[in-house]
Amino acid sequence: xxxxxxxxxxxxxxxxxxxxxxxxxxxxxxxxxxxxxxxxxxxxxxxxxxxxxxxxxxxxxxxxxxxxxxxxxxxxxxxxxxxxxxxxxxxxxxxxxxxxxxxxxxxxxxxxxxxxxxxxxxxxxxxxxxxxxxxxxxxxxxxxxxxxxxxxxxxxxxxxxxxxxxxxxxxxxxxxxxxxxxxxxxxxxxxxxxxxxxxxxxxxxxxxxxxxxxxxxxxxxxxxxxxxxxxxxxxxxxxxxxxxxxxxxxxxxxxxxxxxxxxxxxxxxxxxxxxxxxxxxxxxxxxxxxxxxxxxxxxxxxxxxxxxx
Amino acid sequence: xxxxxxxxxxxxxxxxxxxxxxxxxxxxxxxxxxxxxxxxxxxxxxxxxxxxxxxxxxxxxxxxxxxxxxxxxxxxxxxxxxxxxxxxxxxxxxxxxxxxxxxxxxxxxxxxxxxxxxxxxxxxxxxxxxxxxxxxxxxxxxxxxxxxxxxxxxxxxxxxxxxxxxxxxxxxxxxxxxxxxxxxxxxxxxxxxxxxxxxxxxxxxxxxxxxxxxxxxxxxxxxxxxxxxxxxxxxxxxxxxxxxxxxxxxxxxxxxxxxxxxxxxxxxxxxxxxxxxxxxxxxxxxxxxxxxxxxxxxxxxxxxxxxxxxxxxxxxxxxxxxxxxxxxxxxxxxxxxxxxxxxxxxxxxxxxxxxxxxxxxxxxxxxxxxxxxxxxxxxxxxxxxxxxxxxxxxxxxxxxxxxxxxxxxxxxxxxxxxxxxxxxxxxxxxxx
Numbered sequence: 001x002x003x004x005x006x007x008x009x010x011x012x013x014x015x016x017x018x019x020x021x022x023x024x025x026x027x028x029x030x031x032x033x034x035x036x037x038x039x040x041x042x043x044x045x046x047x048x049x050x051x052x053x054x055x056x057x058x059x060x061x062x063x064x065x066x067x068x069x070x071x072x073x074x075x076x077x078x079x080x081x082x083x084x085x086x087x088x089x090x091x092x093x094x095x096x097x098x099x100x101x102x103x104x105x106x107x108x109x110x111x112x113x114x115x116x117x118x119x120x121x122x123x124x125x126x127x128x129x130x131x132x133x134x135x136x137x138x139x140x141x142x143x144x145x146x147x148x149x150x151x152x153x154x155x156x157x158x159x160x161x162x163x164x165x166x167x168x169x170x171x172x173x174x175x176x177x178x179x180x181x182x183x184x185x186x187x188x189x190x191x192x193x194x195x196x197x198x199x200x201x202x203x204x205x206x207x208x209x210x211x212x213x214x215x216x217x218x219x220x221x222x223x224x225x226x227x228x229x230x231x232x233x234x235x236x237x238x239x240x241x242x243x244x245x246x247x248x249x250x251x252x253x254x255x256x257x258x259x260x261x262x263x264x265x266x267x268x269x270x271x272x273x274x275x276x277x278x279x280x281x282x283x284x285x286x287x288x289x290x291x292x293x294x295x296x297x298x299x300x301x302x303x304x305x306x307x308x309x
Numbered sequence: 310x311x312x313x314x315x316x317x318x319x320x321x322x323x324x325x326x327x328x329x330x331x332x333x334x335x336x337x338x339x340x341x342x343x344x345x346x347x348x349x350x351x352x353x354x355x356x357x358x359x360x361x362x363x364x365x366x367x368x369x370x371x372x373x374x375x376x377x378x379x380x381x382x383x384x385x386x387x388x389x390x391x392x393x394x395x396x397x398x399x400x401x402x403x404x405x406x407x408x409x410x411x412x413x414x415x416x417x418x419x420x421x422x423x424x425x426x427x428x429x430x431x432x433x434x435x436x437x438x439x440x441x442x443x444x445x446x447x448x449x450x451x452x453x454x455x456x457x458x459x460x461x462x463x464x465x466x467x468x469x470x471x472x473x474x475x476x477x478x479x480x481x482x483x484x485x486x487x488x489x490x491x492x493x494x495x496x497x498x499x500x501x502x503x504x505x506x507x508x509x510x511x512x513x514x515x516x517x518x519x520x521x522x523x524x525x526x527x528x529x530x531x532x533x534x535x536x537x538x539x540x541x542x543x544x545x546x547x548x549x550x551x552x553x554x555x556x557x558x559x560x561x562x563x564x565x566x567x568x569x570x571x572x573x574x575x576x577x578x579x580x581x582x583x584x585x586x587x588x589x590x591x592x593x594x595x596x597x598x599x600x601x602x603x604x605x606x607x608x609x610x611x612x613x614x615x616x617x618x619x620x621x622x623x624x625x626x627x628x629x630x631x632x633x634x635x636x637x638x639x640x641x642x643x644x645x646x647x648x649x650x651x652x653x654x655x656x657x658x659x660x661x662x663x664x665x666x667x668x669x670x671x672x673x674x675x676x677x678x679x680x681x682x683x684x685x686x687x688x689x690x691x692x693x694x695x696x697x698x699x700x701x702x703x704x705x706x707x708x709x710x711x712x713x714x715x716x717x718x719x720x721x722x723x724x725x726x727x728x729x730x731x732x733x734x735x736x737x738x739x740x741x
Binding site for chain 1: 380384385387388391407408410411412413440441497498499518521550551552555556557560561693694696697700703704707708710711730734735736
């Protein structure tokens with residue numbers, strides 16, 4: 001016993017180095033691939049491209065521009081329209097994704113459920129399909145001449161279903177996201193459900209509760225942290241909507257190049273040669289996303305604290 | 310045990326550091342005299358042309374990459390150039406050339422081109438890549454506007470081939486009457502180059518230069534009248550506005566419910582690619598005119614090859630570009646392998662005795678007609694922010710089509726956006 005006590009200080013000296021070395025690769029990667037680009041984008045957002053050199057054309061060079069980019073970004077009406085489209089899409093996609101994920105998780109958790117493994121895999125597989133592939137897939141299901149749904153509705157005499165027109169386009173894009181997102185969120189909620197001790201259910205059944213009451217009164221309240229987590233993920237995902245509208249854009253003319261903020265960023269950065277403007281809009285979007293997430297977390301924490309007191 | 314942990318952690322860190330450095334991109338190599346050039350293009354079968362050059366020139370090897378169509382290519386080129394990663398050579402469409410010059414992408418090769426280049430082109434052709442006396446690229450192919458249409462169906466329904474836009478409108482109505490599912494053509498808002506072409510044909514000048522001062526004329530009266538004309542056709546549902554070259558449009562081209570594509574001389578190759586079962590059913594004729602008896606047409610598309618500022622081997626790059634676009638061998642390959650209409654006069658001469666493109670084997674006078682069309686073209690000045698104009702035009706016109714608002718207002722809004730952008734960059738403008 002005394003021997004071990006005597007060597008403990010020496011152990012502490014040697015162990016201090018190892019954790020830092022283990023963490024170093026992750027920190028280096030984070031700094032190089034996340035922190036440095038973010039700082040560069042922030043720096044770039046204060047620059048602008050101005051013409052230099054005489055003659056007919058000249059060349060565009062980078063000059064300091066202060067807050068000009070932010071002013072023009074925030075006063076652009078396309079930004080408000082973009083957020084409007086995001087809002088409409090979010091109202092459809094986020095509640096449906098979470099609601100369906102919760103429903104499937106609860107159904108799978110019922111003791112009498114059959115074919116659990118198969119159902120879990122089947123519901124999760126759409127998440128494994130890459131975003132662009134999924135959008136292309138659904139795009140073909142939406143185009144009037146290749147859509148099986150429109151074919152059926154035409155045979156029944158109801159005409160073509162307007163998947164790719166206003167306002168159906170919001171539902172169509174939301175559908176792609178819901179189809180892909182339900183599986184992932186379901187797994188998270190289901191795992192959280194599996195963590196509830198069985199004694200609670202036994203006690204509830206002794207008190208005469210049915211399955212539905214157990215679900216509503218016990219399971220859902222205990223799964224709220226998982227719901228908050230998936231809710232915030234879905235919200236952030238909704239704010240960063242990009243691949244579905246961009247992939248569907250060539251197939252329809254109701255999606256403009258600035259339909260959502262991230263498409264505007266892409267257009268500014270790579271199509272209209274305004275990298276600093278795109279950087280400014282990226283910073284605005286990132287700050288907005290962080291603000292919304294913080295707000296949601298604060299609200300749910302307040303509610304939790306209120307419930308506890 | 311503790312020593313092992315420390316050694317392990319250092320080993321892991323060292324391994325990941327090595328992995329990271331191995332991930333860095335290797336630069337294109339020259340090994341002792343041999344030069345490798347990177348070349349981006351999108352014209353069909355370009356790899357075959359590059360293979361011919363590589364065989365004949367072992368010390369200047371060219372690596373070809375398909376960079377996607379004209380618009381995709383230009384976006385990628387711009388991004389790569391700003392990152393310092395651009396290829397040595399790239400194909401660019403004529404309208405985007407000024408904006409690429411302004412973005413410092415294209416190299417001034419006036420001192421590197423010899424007489425073989427200046428002799429290979431007609432004056433007006435080389436003028437498309439020359440600004441203020443400086444040559445920035447070598448023209449590859451030209452796209453004088455022409456009408457490619459389903460001659461078999463028009464004949465079957467007794468619809469005369471239109472020679473003016475008024476006749477085009479009548480023909481469109483007749484097509485709708487003959488088959489309620491069919492349209493004579495689709496003219497969507499993302500076909501910016503088409504609308505620019507017909508407006509130029511009507512006398513509008515979307516950009517013009519007076520010394521160093523620019524004037525933007527997208528909302529010229531001539532332009533606005535063109536807008537009115539096509540808006541009327543769309544509102545009466547005689548012309549479609551669905552996006553072209555989608556699976557939807559291709560299915561219609563195959564099925565005989567999309568009857569023409571008013572575009573340019575490069576269209577047959579594209580149509581043959583998406584609708585190979587309709588070979589022999591299409592023909593090419595003169596582009597409809599605004600005034601009967603006129604013959605001049607504008608350009609739509611067509612590309613040139615530029616050497617980028619990033620290139621480490623500009624002389625070798627110019628050698629390759631000269632062979633590809635200005636030599637007889639290169640022009641012949643552009644004509645026969647790519648089915649493009651060569652910019653070099655030797656290619657155009659040779660075309661006259663060539664067989665028609667694969668899409669219309671029955672039209673034996675195709676290249677005679679093409680030569681006539683190419684001989685009467687309207688020179689166009691493209692502004693320094695064509696990319697901004699194209700983006701704004703597509704969005705505004707789509708908005709107008711979907712909301713039913715006047716197209717005139719869309720054109721006017723586009724002019725405002727273009728003028729504002731040029732002013733912000735610092736160009737001299739005569740518009741207020």
